[in-house]
Amino acid sequence: MKKSTIWLLAVVMFTAFFALLFLQVRYMRTSMAIRTQQFDEQVNRSLYNVMRDLEQDQTRDYLEQDMIESEQRYSRYNQPQGSRNITREQTTAAITHPDGSETRIELSVTEQSTRPQDQRDRVFMSPNQGGSTISKTQYDMQQSLSKRYLHERSLLDEVIFKIMNHASNEPIDKRVDFNKVEQYIRYELSYNGLNEPFSFQIVDFNNKVVYSSPGFSTKQKDAVYNQILFPNDPPAKLNSLRVYFPTKRNYVYSELTFFIPSLLFTFILLITFIFTVVSLFRQKRLSEMKNDFINNMTHELKTPVSTISLAAQMLKDESILKSPEVFRHVTGVIHDETKRLSFQVEKVLQMSLFDKQKTTLKMKEMDANDLVVNVANTHVLKVEKLGGTLDIDLQADQSTIRVDEMHFTNVLFNILDNALKYRRKDIPPELIIRTLNEGNKLIISIEDNGIGMKKEETKKVFERFYRVPTGNRHDVKGFGLGLAYVKKIVTDVNGTIRADSELGKGTKFIISLPVITQK
Numbered sequence: 001m002k003k004s005t006i007w008l009l010a011v012v013m014f015t016a017f018f019a020l021l022f023l024q025v026r027y028m029r030t031s032m033a034i035r036t037q038q039f040d041e042q043v044n045r046s047l048y049n050v051m052r053d054l055e056q057d058q059t060r061d062y063l064e065q066d067m068i069e070s071e072q073r074y075s076r077y078n079q080p081q082g083s084r085n086i087t088r089e090q091t092t093a094a095i096t097h098p099d100g101s102e103t104r105i106e107l108s109v110t111e112q113s114t115r116p117q118d119q120r121d122r123v124f125m126s127p128n129q130g131g132s133t134i135s136k137t138q139y140d141m142q143q144s145l146s147k148r149y150l151h152e153r154s155l156l157d158e159v160i161f162k163i164m165n166h167a168s169n170e171p172i173d174k175r176v177d178f179n180k181v182e183q184y185i186r187y188e189l190s191y192n193g194l195n196e197p198f199s200f201q202i203v204d205f206n207n208k209v210v211y212s213s214p215g216f217s218t219k220q221k222d223a224v225y226n227q228i229l230f231p232n233d234p235p236a237k238l239n240s241l242r243v244y245f246p247t248k249r250n251y252v253y254s255e256l257t258f259f260i261p262s263l264l265f266t267f268i269l270l271i272t273f274i275f276t277v278v279s280l281f282r283q284k285r286l287s288e289m290k291n292d293f294i295n296n297m298t299h300e301l302k303t304p305v306s307t308i309s310l311a312a313q314m315l316k317d318e319s320i321l322k323s324p325e326v327f328r329h330v331t332g333v334i335h336d337e338t339k340r341l342s343f344q345v346e347k348v349l350q351m352s353l354f355d356k357q358k359t360t361l362k363m364k365e366m367d368a369n370d371l372v373v374n375v376a377n378t379h380v381l382k383v384e385k386l387g388g389t390l391d392i393d394l395q396a397d398q399s400t401i402r403v404d405e406m407h408f409t410n411v412l413f414n415i416l417d418n419a420l421k422y423r424r425k426d427i428p429p430e431l432i433i434r435t436l437n438e439g440n441k442l443i444i445s446i447e448d449n450g451i452g453m454k455k456e457e458t459k460k461v462f463e464r465f466y467r468v469p470t471g472n473r474h475d476v477k478g479f480g481l482g483l484a485y486v487k488k489i490v491t492d493v494n495g496t497i498r499a500d501s502e503l504g505k506g507t508k509f510i511i512s513l514p515v516i517t518q519k
Contacts, residue, residue: 003284010277017270024266028259035252039194040225046188047227047243053184054176054229172204172229172239178211185243196251201242202229216244223248301345304337311337361404361492365516368399368442372433375412379431382420388429396435396442400516407489412446414482415509419448422507442515447508458499462487 185200199216201209218224223246229239245251311334320326376392383390416431423429432447453461461483490497494514501507 003281006277006280006284013273013277017266017273021263021266024259024262028256031256032252035255039248039251042192042194043189043225043243043245044227046185046192046194047225047241049188049191050181050184050241051227051229051231053188054181055232057180058175058230169237171210172202173210176202176229178202181241182213196245196247199244199246201244203240203242205237205239210239215246216242217246218244220244220246220248301341304341307337308334308341361407361489363402363404363493365400365402366405366408368401368444368513369394369396369435371405371409371412372435372444375409375416376433378413379416379420383429383431386420386423386429388423388431390431391433393432393434396437398437398515398517399435399442401442401493401513402516403493403513404489408493411486411489411511412444414486415446418482419446419450419507422450423448424451437515438512440515440517442513444511444513445508446511447506449506452501452503452505452507454503455501458501461499462497 181202182200185198189195189198197215199213201212201216204210223244225243225245227241227243229241231238233239311330314320314330315327320330372394373392376390380390419431420429427449430449432445434443434445434447436443436445463484487497490511490513496512497509499507499509
């Protein structure tokens with residue numbers, strides 16, 4: 001798959017994912033807004049009904065009180081004999097509207113005293129004296145009803161007058177029963193489908209809290225609802241009811257719990273997708289490195305094979321047999337190239353180590369100082385041939401480690417070979433091998449003055465097939481497997497390895513291994 005195709009797939013998938021996430025978030029916000037609006041409407045409707053209930057209670061109280069007083073007056077003045085005067089008290093009341101205008105009305109409170117013979121107070125005409133008894137009875141009933149109607153209407157006028165002129169002057173704590181207020185709120189909320197806990201306050205027209213139930217708070221402004229009590233009172237004497245719902249947010253979010261697993265699964269899909277795309281790019285890069293490896297391997301294997309083939313053809317020449325020196329030289333070339341070919345094949349075979357979870361190693365206790373000395377002695381001649389030096393600094397007192405002798409020796413060989421391969425051509429190589437103890441660890445450091453590498457490259461040198469770019473791909477021979485093999489062996493013997501390098505100054509490999517304490 002082409003890299004451009006992978007990028008196109010990644011862009012399409014990311015676009016689809018973020019579009020899906022946007023729709024989910026938008027739907028969630030819309031649901032929350034609808035849920036909040038529904039809550040507000042239910043609360044406001046409930047509080048409005050509470051206000052109406054309190055107004056009806058107040059009207060009922062005044063009506064009952066006035067009926068008792070009026071009944072007493074009616075029984076006192078409604079005598080069958082004697083004269084009764086009609087006393088009408090004219091009272092003017094002013095009603096102030098919200099826009100500032102006033103309307104004046106005249107109220108009449110009447111103490112009704114009617115002479116039986118006074119025809120002006122009779123609603124119906126008296127029948128003729130010679131009329132029938134049925135007509136007279138009907139007339140008496142009509143007169144009784146008219147008197148009762150006039151009496152009830154006068155009661156209502158008195159109640160309205162008292163409510164308008166006296167009720168608003170009374171303190172709010174005398175006009176309402178706080179226990180009833182709580183009962184009304186609870187009933188109306190339940191009737192409208194809300195069974196949430198609440199607290200309430202009653203505030204008078206001076207903004208003074210008259211009553212506050214336990215748990216009331218104003219920290220959450222959106223959870224406090226206001227309702228004017230007795231809105232027909234004068235504007236300067238309006239009292240208010242405040243209701244606080246501590247669990248409003250829980251109510252709003254209660255039906256959004258399904259969004260949590262939805263978002264969770266969405267992010268799981270995102271992580272899976274990212275992992276898939278990263279794996280595709282990694283596999284693409286690994287494929288490219290494998291192609292480079294095959295090209296390098298072909299070049300590396302072809303050279304000794306060609307040399308051996310040429311030497312074999314030379315041996316067929318009988319004149320070479322007559323010259324022992326030339327014969328020894330040709331056979332020596334065949335031997336060296338065969339050895340070189342075997343070494344390259346061995347490196348390729350080392351790839352099988354990376355396909356196993358755990359390499360089969362023959363572990364045994366060894367002295368790290370002795371291993372370092374043996375490897376260094378093998379490389380001294382190579383270094384001196386290039387005009388360089390190889391120093392050994394053995395500072396480790398406790399140097400017993402548990403490793404596979406063959407593989408760990410190959411580890412040191414590979415690092416030293418790389419130091420010579422990536423040397424600077426104009427400067428003699430200088431190599432230093434040190435051993436020292438840090439706590440219960442043995443540190444082996446191999447430092448050179450080669451070409452070095454960038455910091456970002458030090459993180460990749462232990463990957464399979466990776467080779468530090470040096471211009472011409474084949475100016476330094478190799479497959480990119482040496483340091484990957486080194487890291488695997490060091491890891492399998494419970495150690496760690498890292499590289500510190502600076503471009504143009506050299507590289508330092510540091511191996512840390514657990515020390516075997518002698519008992």
